[in-house]
Amino acid sequence: xxxxxxxxxxxxxxxxxxxxxxxxxxxxxxxxxxxxxxxxxxxxxxxxxxxxxxxxxxxxxxxxxxxxxxxxxxxxxxxxxxxxxxxxxxxxxxxxxxxxxxxxxxxxxxxxxxxxxxxxxxxxxxxxxxxxxxxxxxxxxxxxxxxxxxxxxxxxxxxxxxxxxxxxxxxxxxxxxxxxxxxxxxxxxxxxxxxxxxxxxxxxxxxxxxxxxxxxxxxxxxxxxxxxxxxxxxxx
Numbered sequence: 025x026x027x028x029x030x031x032x033x034x035x036x037x038x039x040x041x042x043x044x045x046x047x048x049x050x051x052x053x054x055x056x057x058x059x060x061x062x063x064x065x066x067x068x069x070x071x072x073x074x075x076x077x078x079x080x081x082x083x084x085x086x087x088x089x090x091x092x093x094x095x096x097x098x099x100x101x102x103x104x105x106x107x108x109x110x111x112x113x114x115x116x117x118x119x120x121x122x123x124x125x126x127x128x129x130x131x132x133x134x135x136x137x138x139x140x141x142x143x144x145x146x147x148x149x150x151x152x153x154x155x156x157x158x159x160x161x162x163x164x165x166x167x168x169x170x171x172x173x174x175x176x177x178x179x180x181x182x183x184x185x186x187x188x189x190x191x192x193x194x195x196x197x198x199x200x201x202x203x204x205x206x207x208x209x210x211x212x213x214x215x216x217x218x219x220x221x222x223x224x225x226x227x228x229x230x231x232x233x234x235x236x237x238x239x240x241x242x243x244x245x246x247x248x249x250x251x252x253x254x255x256x257x258x259x260x
Contacts, residue, residue, distance in 0.1 A: 025058065025059070026214075026215060026218045028058065029055065029058065029059070029218065029219055030218050030219045030221075030222045031222070032051055032054050032058075033051060033071060033219040033222055033223050033226075034222040034223065034225065034226045035050065035226075036048075036050035036051035036226075037071075037222070037223045037226035037227060038226040038227075038229055038230050039230075040075060041075075041079060041226060041227045041229070041230025041231060042230045042233065043184075044079070044083070044183060044184030044185075044188065045169075045170060045184075045187050045191070047068075047072055047075055048068055048072055048162070048164045048165075048166065049126065049129075049164055049167075051068050051071070052068050052162055052163050053123075053126060053254070055067065055068060059215070062111065062207070063209075063211060063212055063215070065110055065161075065162070065163060065202070065207070066199075066202040066207040066208055066212050067212050067215050067216055067219075068163040069163050069195055069198040069199050069202060070195075070199055070202075070208075070212075070216050071216065071219060071223055072163055072191060072195045073192060073195035073196055073198075074220065074223060075227065076188050076189075076191040076192035076195055078224075078227050079184075079188045079227070080185070080188040080189050082188075082231065083181070083184050083185040083188055084185065085181075085185070087185045087189060088178075088182055088185070088186055091145075091148065091176075091186055092186060092189050092190060094145060094149070095148045095151060095155065095169065095172070096152065096193050097152065098148070098149050098150075098151075098153040098156065099152045099155050099156035099165065099190065099193065099197075100156060100193075100197060101153055101156060102153045102154065102155065102156025102157035102159070102160060103156040103157070103159055103160035103194060103197040103198055104160060104197075104201060105157055105160065106156065106157045106158060106159060106160020106161035106198075107160040107161070107198065107201040107202070108160075109160075109161050110160070110161040110162070111205075111207075120258060121161075121162075123254045123255070123258040124254070124258070125158065125162065125164065125167060125254070126251070126254025127258070128167075129166075129167040129171075130247050130248070130251035130254060131251070132171065133247040134244075134247055134248075134251070136174070141175065143172075143175040143176060145176070147172060147175070148172060150168075151168045151169060151171065151172035152168075152169075154168040155167075155190070155194065159194035159195070159197075159198055160194075160197070160198055160201065163198065165190065165194045166187070166191070169186075169187055169190055169191075170187070173186065173187065
């Protein structure tokens with residue numbers, strides 16, 4: 025089991041080091057099936073925080089602090105509600121909710137038109153709140169932020185840099201929440217220690233191959249994999 029967990033983390037960290045998002049979208053659904061939601065949630069949060077700090081440093085030159093500020097404040101409001109919900113609700117309900125989220129996000133990413141309208145910055149408030157809510161519950165703050173960034177027509181460089189900062193901000197709040205509620209058990213910390221070296225190797229490989237892989241092809245395959253994972257969570 026620990027070896028499988030480490031391999032999943034390597035795969036998820038590698039693809040986020042290339043595309044800028046998707047670590048939790050890949051890792052969370054599979055780890056939920058393997059170790060359960062109450063172990064997967066704090067484990068993925070700690071790993072995501074580590075990954076986002078590293079990638080945030082890599083892409084810091086493209087940061088947009090005005091967007092980060094607007095989204096981050098509302099993310100902070102949503103995270104505690106998400107953490108409460110994942111441990112208060114039945115695990116089956118949580119799994120179905122995650123499955124619906126992944127399927128909806130994947131269908132949007134696959135079917136969206138090439139040219140999207142540009143929305144107002146005011147949409148950062150609901151986008152940030154729902155990102156925090158989903159980040160606290162599932163460690164998957166990405167879908168609302170990806171949707172917002174797409175409709176704001178961010179450049180690829182700004183997209184990756186802003187997402188890493190926001191993912192890191194969300195993950196830090198989530199990790200703190202799990203710490204004060206005692207969710208970092210010995211088993212969780214053991215799995216974190218096992219997976220961490222693989223995560224660091226994946227980041228290094230991603231940095232080396234960053235300019236050699238077409239981002240559009242990579243994003244499409246990630247989206248298809250996300251759709252399959254989401255459907256698997258909806259099947260009893």
